[in-house]
Amino acid sequence: MDLSDLKIFSAVVREGSVTRAAQRLYRVQSNVTTRVRQLEEDIGVALFIREGKRLHLSPAGQVLLDYADRLLALAEEARNAVQDPRPRGVFRLGAMESTAAVRLPGPVNEYHRLYPDVAFELRTGNPPMLSKALLAHELDAALVTLPIAEALFEKVAVFKEEPVIVSAAGTPPIGKGKNAYFPRTIIAFEHGCPHRKRLEDWYALRDQMPERTIELGSYHAMLGCVVAGMGVALLPRSVLTTFPESRRLKVHRLPPGENRADTYLIWRKGADSPKVQALRDILTRPRARRRDLAQA
Numbered sequence: 001m002d003l004s005d006l007k008i009f010s011a012v013v014r015e016g017s018v019t020r021a022a023q024r025l026y027r028v029q030s031n032v033t034t035r036v037r038q039l040e041e042d043i044g045v046a047l048f049i050r051e052g053k054r055l056h057l058s059p060a061g062q063v064l065l066d067y068a069d070r071l072l073a074l075a076e077e078a079r080n081a082v083q084d085p086r087p088r089g090v091f092r093l094g095a096m097e098s099t100a101a102v103r104l105p106g107p108v109n110e111y112h113r114l115y116p117d118v119a120f121e122l123r124t125g126n127p128p129m130l131s132k133a134l135l136a137h138e139l140d141a142a143l144v145t146l147p148i149a150e151a152l153f154e155k156v157a158v159f160k161e162e163p164v165i166v167s168a169a170g171t172p173p174i175g176k177g178k179n180a181y182f183p184r185t186i187i188a189f190e191h192g193c194p195h196r197k198r199l200e201d202w203y204a205l206r207d208q209m210p211e212r213t214i215e216l217g218s219y220h221a222m223l224g225c226v227v228a229g230m231g232v233a234l235l236p237r238s239v240l241t242t243f244p245e246s247r248r249l250k251v252h253r254l255p256p257g258e259n260r261a262d263t264y265l266i267w268r269k270g271a272d273s274p275k276v277q278a279l280r281d282i283l284t285r286p287r288a289r290r291r292d293l294a295q296a
Helices: 003-015 018-025 029-043 059-083 097-103 105-114 127-135 194-205 219-227 237-242 274-284 287-295
Strands: 048-051 054-057 089-095 118-124 141-144 153-161 163-168 185-188 212-215 233-236 249-253 261-268
Touching: 003 018, 003 029, 003 059, 018 029, 054 059, 089 097, 089 127, 089 274, 097 105, 097 118, 097 141, 097 153, 097 219, 097 233, 097 237, 105 118, 105 274, 127 141, 127 261, 141 274, 153 274, 163 194, 163 219, 163 237, 185 194, 185 219, 185 233, 194 233, 194 261, 219 233, 219 237, 219 249, 233 237, 237 249, 261 274
Parallel strands: 089 118, 089 141, 185 212
Antiparallel strands: 048 054, 141 261, 153 261, 163 233, 163 249
């Protein structure tokens, strides 16, 4: 078993057929079929369940795929590390949706200007999803909030966010006073979103519990529902700058100790690269300096 065998095997899985894998790899179909069968003979197990011309990954094949992806990614990292210290190639970056929408456009634009040989692939998700993708070698780095598994990742703080609760304009103050008002419905992303957890914790600290949670997949959809009076949401205040109807919202600031959420750039330990280093340098550079460079 060598890397070329694993590359062919991975291509067959990703493309869903020998024919498409052969086209992607610029090989003849018979060669791909032969290499897959030789790999199966070498390992001693069937990697695919064959139904006519259709191939389905076997349980053993699924196990091998995980190792194959990691080995191929590691080989690519090694090749890039020894061949060229400058960032180049595909940079697979993960980010929370709010960070991708509000914080990344400027730094990524600067990155493209400084390192035109890098092509970004962006994936959005919650921190647990992005951390898992990093460990599976599906991402090179990600922008998340804590907590993360300290033993598995390197990290550096890059953005300071102020989380706020938003409601429809005209809503009374939330959670204040003797007869404090607590909205019954919250609007949030699915479980795993740090802002949803922060809002649920905010209720719990005040011995309250929302009666209903509406789950949505974008901040603008959430804010539209808030404007309509359907409930309240918690999100970074910076997101409001991208919402054209923000004047129809009421912003409720959180008390000290609950009003800060830092965003970190994280990457796997031992998997630093010129691409990650370059992004880290841009994100940690003083903001005024970044502006000067962007206008240069």
